[in-house]
Amino acid sequence: DTAVSQTPKYLVTQMGNDKSIKCEQNLGHDTMYWYKQDSKKFLKIMFSYNNKELIINETVPNRFSPKSPDKAHLNLHINSLELGDSAVYFCASSLNIGGYTFGSGTRLTVV
Amino acid sequence: AQRVTQPEKLLSVFKGAPVELKCNYSYSGSPELFWYVQYSRQRLQLLLRHISRESIKGFTADLNKGETSFHLKKPFAQEEDSAMYYCALRGTGGGNKLTFGTGTQLKVEL
Numbered sequence: 001d002t003a004v005s006q007t008p009k010y011l012v013t014q015m016g017n018d019k020s021i022k023c024e025q026n027l028g029h030d031t032m033y034w035y036k037q038d039s040k041k042f043l044k045i046m047f048s049y050n051n052k053e054l055i056i057n058e059t060v061p062n063r064f065s066p067k068s069p070d071k072a073h074l075n076l077h078i079n080s081l082e083l084g085d086s087a088v089y090f091c092a093s094s095l096n097i098g099g100y101t102f103g104s105g106t107r108l109t110v111v
Numbered sequence: 112a113q114r115v116t117q118p119e120k121l122l123s124v125f126k127g128a129p130v131e132l133k134c135n136y137s138y139s140g141s142p143e144l145f146w147y148v149q150y151s152r153q154r155l156q157l158l159l160r161h162i163s164r165e166s167i168k169g170f171t172a173d174l175n176k177g178e179t180s181f182h183l184k185k186p187f188a189q190e191e192d193s194a195m196y197y198c199a200l201r202g203t204g205g206g207n208k209l210t211f212g213t214g215t216q217l218k219v220e221l
Contacts, residue, residue: 031207041195043155043211056208090155094207099145102155 003027006091006103013081014111020077021106023091030096031055032074034066037088037105049074050096081110113138113202117212124188125220132183132215134172134198142200144174144181145209149195158196159183168192188219 004025013019025032033056034046048056049068063079078085088107092100114137124130136142146158158167161174161181172183181198198212 041214041216043197043214045208045210048208050207092155097201097207099157099160100155100209101157104154 004103012109018079022075025093029093033092035090086110113210115212117215119215121216123218130185130188134181140203145199147197193219
């Protein structure tokens with residue numbers, strides 16, 4: 001039933017590790033996004049894909065690599081995790097125009 | 112460049128009091144404005160968008176192009192309104208990118 005689902009919900013890992021977060025939407029939306037919410041609750045876009053094509057890539061370190069195998073999935077892979085990567089990562093989707101539907105977030109803690 | 116400003120980090124009101132959460136934007140074209148709400152440790156949910164001109168949970172917001180504002184209002188605050196509120200802007204280009212303000216934490220006290 002869930003419209004935009006992310007896994008895992010919580011992720012605790014050590015510095016230097018590589019991890020992935022998965023996102024899937026069943027709304028038939030064309031565009032998917034990754035946003036980062038930091039400890040001050042600021043929300044900043046990281047990436048946007050439209051029909052598997054990267055259309056927005058904000059100034060994100062290249063340790064972050066999104067992958068979209070099809071338009072219903074947008075995964076986020078992070079290499080060599082750093083303490084500053086600790087945040088809540090939200091996936092979202094939308095039609096080409098319109099408001100977003102957000103996932104429930106993945107709380108990443110790097111120790 | 113598109114920018115959204117929410118000047119208040121925290122707004123505390125008593126139950127039954129009126130609420131106004133401020134939002135100002137900067138954009139050279141015709142933007143679309145949204146309000147999103149995030150209850151404690153939950154996902155962001157769309158509350159309002161200016162083109163639909165509807166009232167959700169008693170909240171309304173009017174786009175004022177002269178003042179470049181999209182303030183969120185409710186005449187009588189309820190305890191369950193306590194949440195984080197984000198104003199967001201989508202410009203006419205840039206792949207449907209939503210730019211969010213820094214958010215205002217609304218606390219409704221009894």
